Amino acid sequence: MGMTDTANEIASQPETWARAASVDGAALVAPGKRVLVLGCGTSWFMAQSLAELRESAGFGETDAVCASEFVPRRRYDRVIAITRSGTSTEVLDALRQIPAGTHRVAITAVDGEPVDGLVEERILLDFADERSVVQTRFPTTLLAVARRAYGEDLSHLVADGEAALAAQLPGDISTTEHLVFLGTGWTVGLAHEAALKVREAAQAWSESYPAMDYRHGPVAVAGARSLVWAFGAVPESLDEPIRGAGATPVRNGLDPLAQLVLAQRFAVALAERKGLDPDRPRLLTRSVILTQP
Structure with missing residues (x-):
């Protein structure tokens, strides 16, 4: 990878995952409490993964909602807001609608931003903050924190991340025009995030x-220039219809977060091949701050 901020931050993930081991993630557990997780863009996909991880670990009902679509119809004991910058308008607006008495938690990378005044508790991942508009290490680091908090053994994670950085990229980047990412359980959010990185x-x-669900329609557009990536425990039976469509299935035995690193690397390599600067993505900014009418 080149010396762009995005590439450097992708390469730093094993280090930030190692540091995540010392972060207190107790605010993400709250056994028996009904929890809502909010976010926009990448943070929404991480909210989906976090919600599935928490609920499947047996800590209680957990919903994930895109912050821009939040309507305060249901009662929650705790709301977790994910916002790297601490300034995203839709996340702040959603927090302002949370009923009094609900415990609010923010996961953020920046100290002293507006989100701080809207929550009772905060997990600050400033060591995983990014210069790049495109998020890479912040979302994967927050999931490393959450997975440890939910009781997973992640002793393999740093080594898998380093393996993903050293691995050859799958497929032929010179002919690949279409990428599909598939997940199951908590890795569905990772699949959505990988696809977003490419875009x-x-x-x-x-x-x-x-x-x-891939066979229920989407496989129809796959072809010889398609790579179909599996995140986590995706059934191998899907490889047959993927190959039948002329596409190439992509699998490896790495931890799903490390699989995401490989997809991030592919997105940067594809950008550079097209003459694009991944540090300056088209029409995007580090934080979406909306002007009120």
Whole structure:
């Protein structure tokens, strides 16, 4: 990878994951509490993964909602807002609608921003903050914090991240025009995030789906210039219809967060091949701050 901020931040992930081991993630657990997780863009996809991880670990009902679509119809004991910058308008607006008495938690990378005044508790991942508009290490680091908090053994994670940085990129980047990412359980959010990286950095055609839904229509557009990536425990039975469409399935035995690193690298490499600067994605800014009418 080149010396762009995006490439450097992708390469730093094993280090930030190692540092995540010392972060207190107790605010993400709250056993028995009904929890809502909010975010926009990448943070919304991380909210989906976090919600699935928490609920499947047995800590209680957990919903994930895109902050711009939040309507205060349901009662929650705790709301977790994910916002790298601490300034995203839709996240702040959603927090302002949370009923009094609900415990509010922010996961952010920057100290002293507006989100601080809207929450009772905060997890600050300033060591995983990014210069790049395109998020890479902040979202993966927050999931490393959450997974440890939910009781997972991540002793393999740093080594898998380093392996993903050293691995050869799959497929043929010179002929690939279409990328599809599939996940199951908590890795569905990772699949959505991988597809977003390709769109943001490389302005390329990418899709993402829950794995077993891929055969219910989306496989129809796959062809010889398609790579179909599996995140986590995606059934191998899907490889047959993928190959039948002329596409190439992509699998490896790395941790799903490390699999995402490989997809991030692919997005940057594809951007550079197209003459694009991944540090300056088209029409995007580090934080979406809306002007009130």
